[in-house]
Every structure is written in structure tokens, then in C-alpha cells.
Amino acid sequence: MFALADCNNFFVSCERVFRPELNGRPVIVLSNNDGCAIARSNEAKALGIKMGAPMFKIRDIVRKHNVEVFSGNMALYGDMSKRVRWTLEEFVPFIEVYSIDEAFMDLRGMNISDYDAFAKEVSARCWRNVAIPVSVGVSHTKTLAKIAASLCKKYPKLRGGCYMAREQDIEKVLRKYPVGDVWGIGRKSVAKLTDMGVHTAWNFTRLSEGLVRSIFGLTGVRTWRELRGESCVELDDRDEGRQSICVSRSFSHEITDCAELSEQVATFAAQVIEKLRAQHSACVEMVVFASTNRFREDEPQTALSRAVLFDVATSDHRKIISSAVHSLRDIFRSGYGYKKAGVVITKLIPESGVVHSLFEDGRAREKEVKLSSMLDNIKHSFGRDAVRFASQGSGKVASAHERQSPHYTTLWSDIPTVKIE
């Protein structure tokens, strides 16, 4: 058996932990330039606020219904996520943190007599410990557990826990479950499936394995088997590190100046390197991109991107930042207002596995390693902004957090106050 613990409307729920009066009221959280709704309470969903809706399009609804609006507070969400994780670890030895608000639990070999009671108990403990509502689904496979968890959100009477394992129960649920909502089935597959007359998860499980394989490949077959109750996706508790790292932001204003945009890109590159080095990896490929505000239909639109291949896999600050900045300067087109930019690195390999080039200058490389590890140490001891490359400028990302809640659990100056009068 597997369980999926999925935090309901996670960012909104985090905002409610220290503001219980917001329960029952419409609340949304905006993306980091206060641009789009990235989390909505059920009440906000009921008002018709869509996921990703840009703020300027929903301003009237927000005003009319007195919707509580927050800027994202990642320090708070990260801390709450960790607390939920710790709570789940009280129940099982192995969990796989799938995202900031979801984790799988491996229940195989555990002595659990009543899975339904177990699921409800996990949810109740998360609420008691952290005040975050969590939906816990239990079933034979990870894919089915995810579906079971989604039922908890739909039916409050399940009290946060749903055990779905009997064949007839699974069939009943899958017959109503849109195939596009199944974990692992992407938008492109949905289009193909719709053409084939496959609308529900159940329809999908009735296809022949050969047909699924020929159209959707091995991953499709995996999902198909998982839906039929055969576990194919193992719990990934090994910290293998990620295959790509991306840092991108929308800006609070449109940037028209190449120098200003370069500084931002250099800062993103520095943040990417920080994450890369934290997992002891090196990267082979990097993509730098920038784009205009696609919601400003009155303004000229463009999207820039440039991929860079390093001859030797690297995690070196100077190499990566200078390549990022040079690429940006190369592709920059003036006359546009850039609203978003980012740096992605892909093809990550462990640092220990880097193969060096025969023509590389060994001494230069040694220096490079020394400088980079020195930078790591300084950042570790004095904070991320203690030292930076000149190309980063002031190092401040131009983003707005006008409505951010206090960092209740991560800054002493922000801890909540109780008045006793």
C-alpha cells in the first residue's frame, strides 16, 4: 500500500495558520511579482477565480467580495512544509517529498490493520501539529493513492482520509475520474485520448496494453498498470538530486535596459549555482531566457532564449555567471519591456563524475575550485548576500511583495504577538 499526503490549498492554508479568522473566507496568494493567483481557498475558487488568473483581471471580484490577498511568503511555506514532513515521518520510515505540498508514504511491511483509520489519523495529526489541512489517500499504487487523496478534498465527510482498495470501489471512482486529472497523463496525451473517445480513467484502463504502449510509450504503460492496481512507480526516497534547476522571476516593472536585465540574470545564475552546489552537482547545459508581458496586448511582444553548452561540466561561479550575462547581452533586443527572465541549467551530473578535458589548464582549474569553495564558505557563514559578483549589480531582484504576511516562524522579529489585556 502507498499513501499520498497532499496539503489542501497549501499556500492559503499556511496563511491561515496564524490567522484563523480567515477560515471560511475567500483568500488568494499571488505569484512573486504580485502578478497571478497561484493559490486559492475553496471560497475563492467558488467565486470563479481561476488558477493563474492575473491580478488585474480579478481586481473587481477581489474588491466586491472582500477577498484577502497575500503576496507569496516562501519562508513561511517552506517552514510549514517541513513541519508536515516531520509529522508524516512520525508514522512511517520512508517518505518521498514529491513537492512542497505533497509527499508519498510507503506503507508496505507496516503493521496497519485499518488503513482508513490510519489515513484519517495522519490527517488529524497534521492538523493538530501544524494546523494545515491535509488529504491522505491510501491505495495499491501511487497513482491510485493520488486519486484517493483527491476524493478527500471533494468529500469533507471523509475527514481527510480515504482508503480506496476494493476493486468495485476503484471502478466506481475511475468511471467518473477525468483521464486528464490522472497523475502522469499530460496535456498532449489528453488530446490524443479525447480523439480516441477515452474520457475517464476507467476508459483508459480498458485499452489494450499493446495499444497504450504504441501510442504513449513505456510511461503510458506504467500509468495504465498503476491504475489497474499494479505498482510500477517506486517510492523515491533516495536523494538523487534534480535533473534541472530553474530560477526565474517576473519583475514588478518592465525592464527596458540591457544592463539592468543583465544584473537580474546574473543574480538568477548565482541562485542557480547555489542550488547546484548544495547538491554537489555540475551542469553541462544552461538556458537563459527573457520575455515581455504577454498580457499587455498593446505593447510589442518578444521572447528571447539562448542555450549554452559547457565543454566540461561545471559548477563554477565565474563560468556560469559570465556565460549567462554574455548570452543575455547577445540576444537582447531593445525596444521591448521585459517582464520575466530566468536561468535554467540541465543535464546535471554528480560533481565527482566530471570528466576533465585533456586541454584544460590544470592550475587554472584548481584556482577555480578554490575560489568557488571559498565563496560557498562565505555565503554559508555570512548569508547569501554577503558576497556577490559585480555583474549582479545590487543583487536585488525587482519584485514586489506588497501584501506579504510576516515570516511568523523563521524570523524572531516576525513571530506572532499575543496581547493579554
Next chain:
Amino acid sequence: MEKLQPYMIDSESSAEFTLCGEVKAGFPSPAEDISEKLDLVKLLVRHRASTFFFRVSGVSMVEADMDEGDILIVDRSIEPYNNCKAVCFIDGEYTVKRVEISDHEIRLMPANERVKKYKPIIVTPDNTLIIWGVVTYIIKRA
């Protein structure tokens, strides 16, 4: 309050007092291998998942040793019990009170007898009460 350092509850970062140092020359210290230490975080935070900090403002609890500026350590995992001190959220506001729980009612008791205006709150069905978390320690400046 002075400016304080950002701080997260984390088992990796904990205050410790080490009694042995580096030995530059001579015979190595026989205490070198002993990893025994006093860890304030371990003492004060029993449940890292459910422990939160609040700062006190106001004086209704001075006889319960809670003063303006104190930091309360609050553990949500503890089931509220009779006479526990707890952070409560009542009718839209936070307060700290001693909670009297009996079979038929819940009363929020202040602990400052000198000031008459602090009266017990008898919780009725008209109130919305959330007992947010039980206070386990009070950190105060001596």
C-alpha cells in the same frame, strides 16, 4: 526588543556548550571523544513539528509569570488539559489564559488579581474559541 537573528527550529542547528577545545601540543585531551553536550533547543523544543513561538504583550498574566516581551514556547501537539496555560484565539483575537476545563464548561482565567478589569471568560456557544496551542516554556530576560 533588540534585533534578533533569524532562527529556525532545526535539529542541525542547536546551541551547545562544548567543554573541550583544540589541543595544539602535548598529550591529547582524554575528553576529546566525548560528545556529551547541553542542547537548549532539545530541552525547550520537544516536538519540532508542532512547536511555535509567540511574543507576549500586556499584563493580564503577570502572576502566571508572563510579562511584556516574554517569548512563549507553544506546542500544538499537546492536548489541552485542565489548568494548562494556552494561546487561545477567541472571537477573532489572540490571548493567553489559564484554561479551566470541566465536563460542562471551559473558562479562560486571567492571572492578575490586582487589576480588577481582568475577569474570567466563561466560554458560551456564542463564542468562537480555538485553543491554538499549550504553552510549555516561557523565555524571559532575567
